[in-house]
Amino acid sequence: MRVVVGQGSCGVATGARKTAAELEKQIADKGLDIPVSVTGCVGTCYLEPIVDVYDDNDELTRYVKVQPDKVERIVEEHLAGGKPVEEDAISEEDKQFIAKQQRVVLRNCGVINPENIDDYIAVDGYKAIEKVLKEMKPEDVIEEIKVSGLRGRGGAGFPTWFKWNAAKASPGNEKYIVCNADEGDPGAFMDRSVLEGDPHSLLEGMIIGGYAMGACEGIIYCRAEYPLAIKRLEIAMEQAREKGFLGKNIFGSGWDFDIRIKAGAGAFVCGEETALIASLEGERGMPRLKPPFPAAKGYWQKPTNINNVETFANVPWIVYNGGAAFANFGTEKSPGTKVFALAGKIKKGGLVEVPMGMTIKEVIFGIGGGIKNDKEFKAVQMGGPSGGCVPASLVDTPVTYEDITKTGAIVGSGGMIVMDEDTCMVDMARYFLNFTRDESCGKCNYCRIGTKRMLEILERITEGKGQDGDIELLEELANKIKDGSMCGLGQTAPNPVLTTIRYFRNEYEDHIYNHKCTAKSCKALITYNITDACKGCTLCARNCPVDAISGKVKEVHVIDHDKCIKCGKCMDHCKFGAIVKE
Amino acid sequence: MDKIRLNINGKEVTGVPGQTILEVARENDIFIPTLCYDERTRIYGSCGICMCEVEGNPKLCKACATVIAPGMVVRTNTERVIESRKTNLELLLSNHTGDCRPPCVLACPAHTDCQGYVGLIANGEYEEALELVKDKIPLPASLGRVCPHPCEEECRRGLIDEPVSIQWLKRFVADQDLDDIERFIPEVGEDTGKSVAIIGGGPMGLSAAYFLRQMGHAVTVFESMPKAGGMLRYGIPEYRLPKEVLDDEIATIEMMGAEIITNTKVGVDIPFETIHDEYDAVLLGIGAWISTGTGCPGEDADGVIGGIDFLRKVVRNEPIELGKKVAIVGGGNTAMDACRTAVRLGADEVYNIYRRTKDEMPADMVEIEEAEEEGVIFKNLTNPLEIVKDENGHVKEVVLQCMELGEPDESGRRRPVPIEGKTETIALDNVILAIGQAVDASIFDCDKTRKGAISYDKETFMTSVPGVFAGGDCGNDKISIAVEAIADAKKATDIIDAYLAGETVKYEQPYFVTRDDITEKTFEDREKMCRPEMPQLSPEQRKGNFSEVIPDGYTPEEAEQEANRCLECGCHDYFECKLIDLAHQYDVEPSRFAGDKNTIEYDDEHPFIVRDPNKCILCGLCVRVCDEVMGIGALGLVHRGFDTVVKPNLEKPLAESGCVSCGQCVSVCPTGALQERTTMAKEVPLDTVETDTTCSYCSVGCSLKLESYGDILVKANPDKEGIVNAGLACGKGKWGFDCAVLEDKLEEPLIKEGDSFREADYHEALTLIAKKMQSTAAKYSFDQIGVSISDRYTNEEAYAIKSMAEAMGAKIFSANNRASGIKDVIGLDASPNTIDELLSTNFILAIGYNAIDNPVIQIKMKQATENGAKLALVNPGEFPQHMNNVSKEVYADDLGFLKEIAKAIVDAGKGTDLEGFDAFAASLEGVAVSDDAKEIADMYLGAKKAMIVFNQNLVSVDAARLIADIALLSGHIGTPRDGILQVKAKNNSQGLVDLGITEGAEELEGLKALFVFGEEFDVDRDALEFLAVCDTHMTALAAKADVVIPGTGFASTDGTYTNTERRLQPVFAAIDEEVLLSNWEVAADIAGIFEVECGWESTDDISEEMDDLVPTYKYAELDEVLGGVLAPVDAKLVVPEGNVFGDKLPCTDSLMNAIAERIPVMADPTA
Structure with missing residues (x-):
């Protein structure tokens, strides 16, 4: 029998080292002769810390989310008692996360000890x-x-x-x-x-x-x-x-x-x-x-x-x-497998390796389990800041170099950041552009100043100060930056902006002309209001950091919009759904 | 190599493989703009301005980086390319902080270069200042008196104390000019055969005539009044603008060939159609001569006069019935003029009626104040309701509506609102209505404005009648000031000039970067220093007459003091800024991208280099040139993205960053981010003139472009086309160009009296020198009188001085000369090989070499090693070098090591057939060859081609002999890229040798009389009975002299130098110095005293004579090496007599020593 604790950065971040130490301590305390070794990330980052127990037949029992407090029982019942702790073991559904993959690159990750x-x-x-x-x-x-x-x-x-x-x-x-x-x-x-x-x-x-x-x-x-x-x-x-x-x-x-x-x-x-x-x-x-x-x-x-x-x-x-x-894997023009990093508003975030040609839908819903809190899928940012967003309407696009490029995004290194209905696409573009603007080396004028100016325009749009012509100016700059930059960074930096304008132009227009953030995410463009559903429990007022909410007990409360900093705490605390964001 | 054929912009061109589109385009005169390219550095491609389209490539390509390919079709000016460049420039400008032009210039309607002329005045350059003013203002003495000076309103000096009195400074230079016997008259253009009629001889018409004459067009001005001048004459009273001044300025315009026909009213005396038919273009400048009223009842009363009519009558001495009580209605300058004129005509009570307060008056505050001082009673916040007539229909009194100020109107001034029912009545004899003026254009059949003015296109100045243009007040609904009319004249005449050439152009306001972040706080550390007080007549002195209120204007001292108050707001690099130049070409609109601008704190303490990173466009040229060309690496890029900034190494002050002050960074900077700290009293952005010449400070002979303005030397830049330096230079050339004219320059001959000098005239001083030299020779012998000359002097100067010495019978020498060691061996006192041969040799052996003396040779050696050559160094221990690419480096205290090398070569069996071999070989007996010597000898012998480089004045004569022996022994001599580069001390050291001036400081021995040109050395003054010095400054040697003659520098000299590789190089004068006689003229005049008439009119005559008499120069051509690669003559091995290796001869050139003191770190690019 042997025990392996996943100690990639994701495992370490969730406390795997403490879990491993606890395991070693308790195994020693019990006088057991069971080695505890290290492995990398198996890909189900959302389940870390993961402890794999191999019995003498090398049969695997995988325990997930093993914080030190769970160790005692596993040692007691499984390691010492030989009886797996069923309720801490990985679920059948989560097993599918790996079962549905085709692992070439990740073939040994989470399996072998990388230090041996x-x-x-x-x-x-x-x-x-x-x-x-x-x-x-x-x-x-x-x-x-x-x-x-x-x-x-x-x-x-x-x-x-x-x-x-x-x-x-x-x-x-x-x-x-x-x-x-x-x-x-x-x-x-x-x-x-x-x-x-x-x-x-x-x-x-x-x-x-x-x-x-x-x-x-x-x-x-x-x-x-x-x-x-x-x-x-x-x-x-x-x-x-x-x-x-x-x-x-x-x-x-x-x-x-x-x-x-x-x-x-x-x-x-x-x-x-x-x-x-x-x-x-x-x-x-x-x-x-x-x-x-x-x-x-x-x-x-x-x-x-x-x-x-x-x-x-x-x-x-x-x-x-x-x-x-x-x-044999993948498609004719995009053969083999590809690892994708699932992140964002997805239920099961982590690494998945699949044959190329699988659709985005299969990756996000089939393997990733769909959107967190069952919200509506809006788009996925593919290829990182150099890539672009693929809207929900194109969710059946196969993940191949050619098909993804057609959408305006790229396969890139395989980042997939999933966005739900609450994500403002203008703000999303602003986020990625802020990244590339920050990371521009500063050599080419277009990249150095152009991304900065694009960011300023996006900032003013998300702040409700967008002007007529801003979308066109963004498009003009974006195309010229792509044309005028020396390296991939500048040539692709405008992609998130161009793809969001392409698929979500209405959101840009809403911000600029209607002073509305479609996803109700941009602070400058939303207001919090209390509806008649308010029971006057005062929870909102007590949690407001700026004392913007007033009202008597058991009476409908009111938000002072001049004071409100739109932090959303009132809404989070309201138990009656009486606070609405508009 | 096969040529590649491609097509650029429809033109079939060819290039060689590996060339870029940019290179091929340049070779074929196809201009592709770029801001980051320099052929001396590796391809970088940051600016993206050089974008072009290549057929078949979906992306734009950078021309500087795209290598040509067969069949390529390139377009450099498509709409897509232009749009890309334009946006690129807009982005750059959106993050550019500075003032391209100062606020004063931008505020002046005529964009007069106020900063320029104020700065020139501060430098004492009055004539240049006047010419700069007259570039835009044809009537500066008049405007200098009456212009309301919008420039001063914007002057930032006002944020400290008071604005610079730009207007009075203009008057100062204009008055200086009018007082001058030789008044400045602009050059008249070559006759174009076109004629222009100008209708109206006011400031617009006269200015237009002035500009059109410069363009070469025939001009006739039709003036209805008896004299030209328009409102300047008939609307402005004598006490503000004496008519004599105006007459003088108009006379200048007439002298330029403008015909002014007075007393001729078009439409009355001559039909407009006739003029329209007879001239190629017509310009209407009839002004606005109708006084408008308030429209109140009673305006038709007797005793009511229009303001402008009143002033005109006074000027023309027409009878005016003026009573004791006079009211002037209006708040402009015309109203003030009328008030003050009424005072002067003797009215007892003069009222000014104005509906707002003094603060809102359009008149100059000084006019208002002076009017008040003269007793004018201001009835502010009143407006005439009715003029009441007496029984004869004459003015009796005026009823005034009292007003108060309400909300601001469109003009931003608070609107006057009547106070219901509140009135005031004053008894009056006259009412003068100075409210407004209107245009009477009834005789012209063209479109008019709503108010009856002439309607014309503001971009083309053309009226609705083709070929008929208009400008000035006649096209305005609201009258303006004279300088606006003059501005119109400039714009309209440029357009008329194009029209006459069959072209259509439009006036467009160019874009300039401006700062809006300057406040009083910006200058809080500045010392307050108000204007010098301007003397003017007291109210008592002036109110009874028409004498000019300010009778004299500034004295020169006051003017310079005042001009020095200028804060120099406008970018000093405006005239050479490539960014703004492109911005104007591409018609940019950077406001589209307005956003954050970087604000970078920086130190600015380098003695020569001014940095302003807020003007940097991050082209990286400075960083790359410093690193790749000079090998210094004092600058680097710090941070990334939008925050990227160029900073000195390790963020130290530039002067401590390893910078060697070569100035290459400044020369390549396309904007004002790096600028020269010039030696001008006040640094002025000037549109300089470039003169190609040759640097005078070392024997390399770098080609320089000297920039001058008038007789001011502004800066120097290495010439990229320079035949030797190809754009390289060191600090000596970059900053030493004006040493000869810097402060305390000698301007008059001086004769010693007792312990001090007195000024003398040339005749006395030169005669004294001649007589003293002559008498000393008579007393002792001709061997005991001598003339010494610096080896910085041109061949022509040296020839003239030598001729003078011959006339005197004196010996001639240069204390900087060292006897030639190589001559003893190879029979030549000249470098057999040239500098650029280093680039293609296989092995360079530097022996006794000092990079600081000749940095450019060091860079060539570095380039040679990059091309694959090996380099070894053998130096005297006291001259360490820090070369990077050196294969072997040995320091030696005596000649022992060189002998070891020689021995190793002899041991290798070389040179046995040479004359003197046996004795030479014998002299090396017993010399033990060290491993180092063997290694160097092996490298040297093993190289296919090898060159030895040495500084002649760094090593002993014996060392030079041994060097030549080694070359001769090895066989590496006498063919291209195979031989010796002897580096002489100074730029014309070789020239002196060629002219036969070969002797050195040893000639001082036993001298009794000495005449020194440009040298500085120790002499035993007691041993000399007479000493004369000709030099630019009072050197230590000159201070000991009996007679001192002012000398001149190379920037004011024409002639030639012969550099160390025997290349004849041209020297051209960029300026005239304020010295009566140039160096050669001094020599020629003294020769004349000895009855030797040289007969030279110019240096050309000397060149010609020299070419005839000096065999070396017989068939010499400029920029060519005299004689090509030299083979040894009667070669023989010479055994060195002593054992001294390093023996540096101190430089005796006075200017060279002056620069060496100025430059903190001499360029030493041994990296």
């Missing part, structure tokens, strides 16, 4: 690179990747084999393979999950890629905000070196290859290839013009290939199982 290379080896880890080094020429590897149809999972979806081949074809002996682990999209955390839960699959993917393109060194550019990821990567690299999988003469092949980590300083723009390279070189993280592409002139002007974590994590599986097996 033997766990990875036990699930056929490092078999792919061994096969490559013993049986394949670099061009064979590239051919295999070509057959798989793998496209870059970081954003643009560029065919991976093509990039590798371009780097391979570039003249020179000094070449670099770089992993972009600077996952910066708000709401996307699949790379973190792999880094924390299965670092060896990334290392193996990079070694394979390095061999294919003829690189002398690999560099992982990881955001400094992922300390756990960096720690586990360092452990993994150390263990891989000990095994001879990294360093000199890998697998006795005579080929030398090592990988190092460079911690990024947390600039979103450094997710852009050329800015990432500038940052690696110790320069300010600012994009450079392409061409020349990194495959020709990248890190220190040497041929360089950059892929993100998810892309690399697919590689060992593809090489080991064959490209065709991978291409």
Whole structure:
């Protein structure tokens, strides 16, 4: 029997370390000889902390939301008594969250111990690179990747084999393979999950890629905000070196290859290839013009290939199982699986990996369980701040690169932020633009000043000060910023605004011309009023932080709109539904 | 290499692979604007202004970064491109804080460059100031007296104490000009064959004539009155504007060829149709000459006169029956003029009737105050209800309605409201109605306004009759001031000029960035300093006569003092700002994007560089040029997004950031974010003139563009097309250009009397020098008189001075000369190779090299290493360098190490057939070759092409010999990119050698009389019986002299320099200095005393003579290297006599020493 506690960042954030400590303590107290080990995130972040108990037959019982107070009973009844605690175990419905997925990238996440290379080896880890080094020429590897149809999972979806081949074809002996682990999209955390839960699959993917393109060194550019990821990567690299999988003469092949980590300083723009390279070189993280592409002139002007974590994590599986097996998943033009990070107003937030081609509806409703509190689904923001919103009317769109692009959004790194009827789409656009405006490196005028001006216009619209012509001005600026910016950040920053205008123009018009926020979310445009349903319980008045509510006991209360700061506390506290937002 | 053919804007052009669209477009004269491109830096592409469309590409492409491809079709001016650029500029301007132009200029209807002329006055440049005024104001002496100066209303000095008295300063320069024998008369344009008739000789018509004559059109002014001047003459009393002044100014316009036909009323004396038929265009400027009344009963009484009619009658001395009690109705300047004229005509009681209070009066406050001082009784808040007549129908009294102030009206002034039933009656003899004026345009058959004025298009100034234009008061429903009429004249004549050329243009108000955040608080730390008091006649002195109230105006001292109060609001870089230039081209409207602006705190303490990051557009040029071109990296980008800002390294003050004051950042900055701190007394934004010349401070010979305005040197910039420097320069060139004319410059010859000097005239001073030199030679010998000359002087100056020395029989030398070591070996006292050869050689061996002396050579060496060359350095220990790309670096105290290198080369079996080999090899016997020496020798011998670089005045003559020996031994000599670059000390060191002035400071020995040109060195004064110095300033040496002659600098000189690589380079004068004789003229005049007539009229004559007599210059061409790569002549190895390596000769050039003191950190781009 053994116990595994999910300790990815999501688990740690919900207190998994305390749970694990409690488990160890109680197991010791009871004198049991049951090891407690660590694993990464299994994807059901909404159920953390998760404790997996494997019995002697390796049968799994998964306990969810295990705070330390639940530990005693599990130890007592299950670990000591051998009888699973049914009521703390995962429900059948929640099991479906994983059962409906097709896990390639996340195959080991939440299963193996990321800090033990033997766990990875036990699930056929490092078999792919061994096969490559013993049986394949670099061009064979590239051919295999070509057959798989793998496209870059970081954003643009560029065919991976093509990039590798371009780097391979570039003249020179000094070449670099770089992993972009600077996952910066708000709401996307699949790379973190792999880094924390299965670092060896990334290392193996990079070694394979390095061999294919003829690189002398690999560099992982990881955001400094992922300390756990960096720690586990360092452990993994150390263990891989000990095994001879990294360093000199890998697998006795005579080929030398090592990988190092460079911690990024947390600039979103450094997710852009050329800015990432500038940052690696110790320069300010600012994009450079392409061409020349990194495959020709990248890190220190040497041929360089950059892929993100998810892309690399697919590689060992593809090489080991064959490209065709991978291409069996997904659609013809968008083969394979893709990890999505479900967040926002969704019942079951977390990571899901599905074959491409599944519809948005299936992902959100089939796996994610639909909208929180059963509110109405309004839209989903796909692809992070660079993406766009897909309205409810297009919920049957299949998740493929081509179909999502047609909506004005992008697959991007796979962020899906779900919005319900209470989300103001103008405010949503403002939120994302605020992000990109903040993260603009400041090089291109259009991006630097243009996003700022767009944000100011959006701010004034949400504050009820929108002017006639503002929508047109936003559209004009948006298109010119896309046209006039050098890198992906600026070229895509206006997307949330353009897609919300495209699908929810009426909301913009409502704000500007009718001084109304359709979703009743923009403070400046709503008022709280008390209806006749008020029973005069005084709860609202007592909870109002600014004493804006007056009224006698058992009489209908009144809100002084001059004082009201629209915090909504009265409405939250009213038990009679007597307070309305208009 | 195959050329690539592409099409840009319909033009078939070709380029080579790897070129960008921008580069190819520029080569083919297709202009693509950009704000962040500099060919010396790596492609950056931040500004996005260079966007263009490439067929087949759905996105816009950055021309600076898009590499050409075969068959490309590029369009650089499509609507989409223009829109993108326009919006881009609007965004930039929406976050740009500053005042393109100062508030005074923007407030002036004519946009007179007030800051410019006030600043020029502060600099003592009165003539330039006047010319600048007259660029916009043809009648400045008149306007300087009567203009209500809207400029001063907006002057921000008023937020501290009082506005700058811009108007009186204008009067000051205008009066100076009128008093001058040679009055300024603008240049008249070449005859266009077109003619314009101007109807009306008022300020509008006269100004139009003035502008049209400058454009070359024939002009006839038809004036109905006996004299021209319009309202300036007939509406403004003599005590404000003496008619003599006006006459003088009109005379200037007549001198420009404008014909003024007076006493001719169009429509009466000559039909309008005749004029319309006979002239190519007609401009109506008939003004508004009808006095309007109040409409109250009794206005038809005898004794009621229109204000303007009254003033006109007084000017024309027509009889006026003025009684003892006179009331003037109205609150404008005409009313005040009428009041004060009535006082002067002897009325006992003069009333002013005005329906509001004094605060609302449109008249100047000073007019109101002066009227009050003269006894005018103000009946404010009253309005005539009725003029009561006596039995003869003459004015008897006026009944006034009393008023109070109500709510503000459209004009913002509080509306006068009658107080029901409250009236007042005063007994009167006359009522003068100065309420308003109207236009009588009845004879012109064109569209009119509702009030009968001439209707014309405000953008084209054309009336409803084609070819007939109008301006000034005749087109206004409400009369305006003279300067507005003048402004109309400027705008209308520009349009007429285009019309006459068959074009249609429209007047558009250009966009300017302005600040609205300036308040009294902004200036609270400024010292209060009111205007100098303007002397004027007391009320008693003036009220009985028509003498000018302000009789004299400012003295020059007062004017300069007053001008110095200017706060310099307008951006100093306005005239070179690329941002505003593009903004005007693209007709921007930045208010669309009004929003937050960055406000960045910054230090501004660099001695030469003024920073204002709030004007920065983040093109990154300064950062990139500092890093990539100069290799310094003193600037960097900090923060990100909208908050990005350029800051000095580690956020230190710029001067402490590693900055070497080369000024490249300033030269490339497209806006005013980085500016030169000029040496002007008051910094003025000026539309300067550029003069191409060559820097005089080191032997590289950087091409410079000197910017000057009149005789003010403003700034210098390296010339990107410069044949040697290609845009590079160091602080010496950037900031040293005006050293010769800075404060305390000598302007008169001086003769020592006792312990001090007295001013003398040239004749006396030059004769004294000649006689003293002559008598000393007679007393001792000709060997004991000498002339020394700085190696900064041009070839022509040196030639002239040498001729003078020959006439005297004196020796000539330069104390900065060092005997040539390489000459002993390779037979040449000249650098065999040139600077740019460094860029293509394989190995550079720097021996005895100092980057601070010649930063540009250092940058070339850096470029060479980037191109793949290896670099090794062997320097005397006391001259450490900080080079980055150096393969091997050795410091040595004596020649031992060089001998080791020589030995290693000999050991390698080289040079055995050379003359002197045996002795040389023998001299090296016993020398043990160290590993370092062997390594350097191996690199040197192993290189296909190799060059040695050394500073001649840094190392001993022996060291130079050994250097030449090494080159000769190795065989790396005599062919392109393979040889020696001998870097001489100063810009014309080589020129002096070529002219035969080869001797150095050793010549001082035994001298009894010495005449020094531009040098500064120690002399034993007691040993000299006579010393004369010609220099720009009172140097330490000059202070010891018996006679001092003012010298001139290179910025006022024409001629040539010969740089260290023997390249003949042009020097052109940008200014005239306030010195009677230039350096060569001093020499020529003294030669004349010795009865040697040089006969030169200009430096051209000297050049010609020099070319004939000096063999080196026989077939010399400008910008060419004299003689190409030189092969050794009678080469032989020479054994060095001593063992000294480093031996720096102190610079003896006085100006060079002055700059060295000024620049805190000399450029040392060894990075």
